[in-house]
Amino acid sequence: MAKFYIKHLTKYTYSDNVIDAANLVRLHPINDDYQKVLSHTIAVTNNAYIQTFKDFYNNTFGTFMIAEPHKELLIESEVEVVTFDKIFPDDNVAIDKQWEALKPMQKQIDFIDFILHNKAFANTQDVLNLIETIDTTNHSPYKVVLQLCEYVYKNFKYIQGITTVNSTLDEVWNLKAGVCQDFTNVLLQLVRLIGIPARYVSGYICPSEAITRGEGATHAWIEAYIPFYGWFGVDPTNNAIANENHVRLAVGRSYDDCAPVKGVFKGNVEESLFVKVEVSTTKNNYLDYPSTKDFVPTTTNSYLQNLEIIQHQQQQQQQQQQ
Numbered sequence: 574m575a576k577f578y579i580k581h582l583t584k585y586t587y588s589d590n591v592i593d594a595a596n597l598v599r600l601h602p603i604n605d606d607y608q609k610v611l612s613h614t615i616a617v618t619n620n621a622y623i624q625t626f627k628d629f630y631n632n633t634f635g636t637f638m639i640a641e642p643h644k645e646l647l648i649e650s651e652v653e654v655v656t657f658d659k660i661f662p663d664d665n666v667a668i669d670k671q672w673e674a675l676k677p678m679q680k681q682i683d684f685i686d687f688i689l690h691n692k693a694f695a696n697t698q699d700v701l702n703l704i705e706t707i708d709t710t711n712h713s714p715y716k717v718v719l720q721l722c723e724y725v726y727k728n729f730k731y732i733q734g735i736t737t738v739n740s741t742l743d744e745v746w747n748l749k750a751g752v753c754q755d756f757t758n759v760l761l762q763l764v765r766l767i768g769i770p771a772r773y774v775s776g777y778i779c780p781s782e783a784i785t786r787g788e789g790a791t792h793a794w795i796e797a798y799i800p801f802y803g804w805f806g807v808d809p810t811n812n813a814i815a816n817e818n819h820v821r822l823a824v825g826r827s828y829d830d831c832a833p834v835k836g837v838f839k840g841n842v843e844e845s846l847f848v849k850v851e852v853s854t855t856k857n858n859y860l861d862y863p864s865t866k867d868f869v870p871t872t873t874n875s876y877l878q879n880l881e882i883i884q885h886q887q888q889q890q891q892q893q894q895q
Contacts, residue, residue: 574657575817576611577779578856581650581791583834584847590642591840598834599775600650601625601633603821611653618647630772630830632823648834653856656779656817662715662802671713674800675768684798686826687770690762694742704766714769718797718807721763725756726812754828756809757793761827770798774806775831776821779852790850791833796824 581600604610615623621637628634639646678684694700703724707717730750740748742762745755757773764771778792794808794815806815823831851857 574655575779576653576655576854577777577820578853579650579652579654579777579779579820580849580851580857581652581777581833582847582849583646583648585646586845586847587644587646587840588843589840590644591838591842592640592642594639594643594646594836594838595636596638596646596648596834596836597634597636598623598648598650599632599634599823599831600648600833601635601822602652602654602776603632603823607657607659608821609655609657611655613650613652615651616647616649618643618645628830630823630825632825632831634823646836652820654820656820658817659814661814662713662799662805664713664715666713666801668709668711668713671715671800672709672768675714675770675798678770678798679768684770687772687798688765688768689826690765691742694746694762695766697743697746699746700763700766703763707767709767714767714797715799715802715805717767718764718769718799718805721760721767722807722809723812725760725763725809729756729759729809731756731810753793753810757795758827760807760809761795764795764797771795772804772824773827773831774815774819774821775823775828775833776819777850777852778808778811779818779820790848791822792819793828793831794819 598615600615601613602608602610615635617623617637617639619639619641621639623635623637625633625635679688707720709717712720728749729745731752732750733752735748736745736751736755740751740755742758745751745759761771761773772795774794774796775791776794792808792810794806794810796804796806796815799805806819807813808815808819822833825831
């Protein structure tokens with residue numbers, strides 16, 4: 574068992590006033606047998622009222638509206654959460670029975686969203702060659718997932734800024750480099766290609782001697798469905814099993830289902846974004862607010878900023894075109 578205090582600050586600054594800002598946030602941690610939320614508060618500019626709902630994948634999300642003119646949007650989430658060790662798959666069921674149990678899931682409503690894969694990526698020759706090396710006769714789904722996780726970790730370099738939100742799977746595959754979102758997207762497709770349901774997970778990575786990548790921002794990893802066990806998380810960025818050091822915010826088909834912040838507003842402005850995540854094992858009431866020099870221009874669009882700004886920018890453009 575581990576207890577963490579997490580503070581997630583998102584601040585948009587606009588060059589002029591904007592109005593009628595409608596926003597959606599997925600900053601409410603999952604609450605289940607392996608993760609208990611002891612307290613959670615979200616503070617928003619102008620004390621906007623946040624109404625919460627459940628989405629199709631049972632994630633909690635909040636919506637709020639700021640109608641009056643404003644030049645900045647500040648969203649500050651504070652979480653106190655306890656996480657528990659998971660029991661790993663025992664892998665005692667016969668291997669052929671495990672693979673056989675996966676076949677009906679290809680058409681089941683609960684899994685269909687998590688088995689569909691990118692056909693263009695699947696037909697890439699290097700990907701086909703890799704899939705052919707996977708031995709499903711002698712290796713269980715659990716072992717295959719670990720094998721593919723290790724493959725991504727060993728064959729892709731962690732380099733911030735080398736990819737953008739517009740980078741395709743093929744581009745990431747050819748670069749053999751990227752950040753946690755890129756690693757997650759690649760592993761997600763590989764696991765689905767093998768016939769194992771897999772879903773995208775967004776959340777936070779907490780301090781650990783064995784885990785070194787992904788702190789300071791939201792993190793991403795996958796959960797694969799293991800027969801006779803359930804959803805099993807693996808983190809390809811760190812080649813780690815997602816356990817008590819991974820705090821989950823949301824799950825879905827892809828990042829689009831798990832984006833921490835989405836929104837639209839009225840206004841022809843330039844915007845800047847600052848995002849900061851602090852994770853600690855002790856409670857700390859101090860959280861740095863950004864100064865002007867810390868603002869990140871919209872042209873950066875790296876996953877370090879959680880992709881929040883591109884979501885905001887694209888939807889703003891769509892609003893203006895209507």
